[in-house]
Amino acid sequence: MLCWLSLALVLVTNVAASTDSPSPESKELSGAPSRCQARAWVRAPDMVPGEVIAGDLKIKLDGPCSDAGSYALGLRYKEKVFWKLRREDAPIPKMPKLTYNWPVSNSDLFRVGPFRNFGNPDYNETEWNAYENSVQNKDLWSIHEEERIAFEIKSPLVADPLSTNFTTRFGVMVPNTNYPPGIDCRVGSMSNGGATDMISSESIYEYFVEIGFSNGTTSEIRAGMTAFTPFYLSTENNAPSVNVSLSPPPSHSRAGFNMKPSVDRLQSNYTIEVSFPEGAHVYQNSSVNFTAIVHRTGYTNRTDIPVELCAFSANDIEWHSQELQNRLQPFPPTIKALVPSVDSVQHPAFYVATPYPVPRSPCRDIKFAATPAPLTDESHILSTSSEPLSLSLYVDHDAIPDFSTYYQKLGHHVKLNLHIAPDPSEPWDNEFQKIECEKQIANADEFDWVPWTPPQTRRRFLSGNVNILSVIPMQKQEPARSTPIHYLSDKARQPVFVDSSDIADLRLMLPEERDLIAPLTQPVIKVFAKGEELPRRYCPGGDMRYPIYVGDTWVKKVLPMAAEGQRERDTLDHLLVVQ
Numbered sequence: 001m002l003c004w005l006s007l008a009l010v011l012v013t014n015v016a017a018s019t020d021s022p023s024p025e026s027k028e029l030s031g032a033p034s035r036c037q038a039r040a041w042v043r044a045p046d047m048v049p050g051e052v053i054a055g056d057l058k059i060k061l062d063g064p065c066s067d068a069g070s071y072a073l074g075l076r077y078k079e080k081v082f083w084k085l086r087r088e089d090a091p092i093p094k095m096p097k098l099t100y101n102w103p104v105s106n107s108d109l110f111r112v113g114p115f116r117n118f119g120n121p122d123y124n125e126t127e128w129n130a131y132e133n134s135v136q137n138k139d140l141w142s143i144h145e146e147e148r149i150a151f152e153i154k155s156p157l158v159a160d161p162l163s164t165n166f167t168t169r170f171g172v173m174v175p176n177t178n179y180p181p182g183i184d185c186r187v188g189s190m191s192n193g194g195a196t197d198m199i200s201s202e203s204i205y206e207y208f209v210e211i212g213f214s215n216g217t218t219s220e221i222r223a224g225m226t227a228f229t230p231f232y233l234s235t236e237n238n239a240p241s242v243n244v245s246l247s248p249p250p251s252h253s254r255a256g257f258n259m260k261p262s263v264d265r266l267q268s269n270y271t272i273e274v275s276f277p278e279g280a281h282v283y284q285n286s287s288v289n290f291t292a293i294v295h296r297t298g299y300t301n302r303t304d305i306p307v308e309l310c311a312f313s314a315n316d317i318e319w320h321s322q323e324l325q326n327r328l329q330p331f332p333p334t335i336k337a338l339v340p341s342v343d344s345v346q347h348p349a350f351y352v353a354t355p356y357p358v359p360r361s362p363c364r365d366i367k368f369a370a371t372p373a374p375l376t377d378e379s380h381i382l383s384t385s386s387e388p389l390s391l392s393l394y395v396d397h398d399a400i401p402d403f404s405t406y407y408q409k410l411g412h413h414v415k416l417n418l419h420i421a422p423d424p425s426e427p428w429d430n431e432f433q434k435i436e437c438e439k440q441i442a443n444a445d446e447f448d449w450v451p452w453t454p455p456q457t458r459r460r461f462l463s464g465n466v467n468i469l470s471v472i473p474m475q476k477q478e479p480a481r482s483t484p485i486h487y488l489s490d491k492a493r494q495p496v497f498v499d500s501s502d503i504a505d506l507r508l509m510l511p512e513e514r515d516l517i518a519p520l521t522q523p524v525i526k527v528f529a530k531g532e533e534l535p536r537r538y539c540p541g542g543d544m545r546y547p548i549y550v551g552d553t554w555v556k557k558v559l560p561m562a563a564e565g566q567r568e569r570d571t572l573d574h575l576l577v578v579q
Contacts (some may be wrong), residue, residue: 293388
């Protein structure tokens, strides 16, 4: 049975103090002889509550590294939040008007300057300097970055001190505690700042290797990031019908044009009645069916009519910090889940995404009853409805499952976009659209002589959200023997490194027995000093290859074995974790 003594010794080394952000994947080690470089790689399945997983570690030293005397494998989960918010009592002044010119001359071949790629705009320098000074005044912004390390564990490795290239196996015993799903920090981009508010969050499960040297110093290198697949209890999947209010999408400023929509008090009001007959719970990489009915209430002498309804799923983030309440970002960052690929990367210079089919969530034409002829010349208010529309909403394979974390609540909503053919008397949404359309209409006789197509019929757009969608991890999990504890609970426990030789015996134990071995979490919170705040810290380089996702390398190892019919438990090792 289980070797309790060896396990206890491992446990002693599992609780470690927090450290600063890890070093890059390959680096010249501080404290080591000059030109000594180290790299490390892990391949392992995702963590699942109540499981014991096995993984592989490879360490490679290049150069004169004879002073490297000890090694330890580490694993941590950390999450952070960043915001840059404009003070409500100090609004940003209006951006000065920019007039763009696109001269073509020989002198342009040698043009330099900050605006060389932006059409050489003309602007009022005094107005621009006042605008720039207001935006760059740090006293008018609230800037904050905070990090929470939920757990950090380490385990010493036994290695030949003369070896510079070696591999070893390890085990991780995961307690019956639900941690957040793994988020791919390599995905998504955001504005560098400027005159807009910025709100961002990051989280990462990362393996690292700590190398100790004979002079007493240590150095840390990254070995890859992993993910966690939370367990979701089966609940009633009954979704009530909801009525969705619609509104024009937010307009964005364009220099020189008034983008504020005009008010039309005679404009029709539209709502959409949405129902999910099969429920609103949906797995990643699957679809959910729903029905929609478009309702119009308006004057009978108005000819506007709904033409098309489109639907797609989108991230829905609810921030827990009071300071972030009711703060909106013009362009929120993209959030994707870490999920294993089923095809290996063909070339190291490129990142190959998971080749899942990507069905597009459809749009549907709307069949709408015409206003009765006797009423078209009268100003009566009438409510009419479309025929029911059947739609199928697709959720991506890398959609983030619903989960409440320390800094935010991750969820989803169904976004509905309604396309309307407006009444000719309705004002334009903005002056820019009106001017462009008038130009095209005036030159309509030229379209037979140019290759591009005539402008489409004028459309007005309304949008609204349905906040009842619930996304569940793609893997359909087996029933848990007991309900996992949420990682923010005082009773939450952290993973434990175990010897690979103890994995088989540990799997024979009940989850409740294994939980007694795992220590309680001891989270650490760090607030970054003023002037050191960064919106992105865990994956700042923009290279989609790094940090590597160890679930991909694990799949790369085990899938060929499965294809060849090899079923050894120590090699395939709970394939359910990565399928």
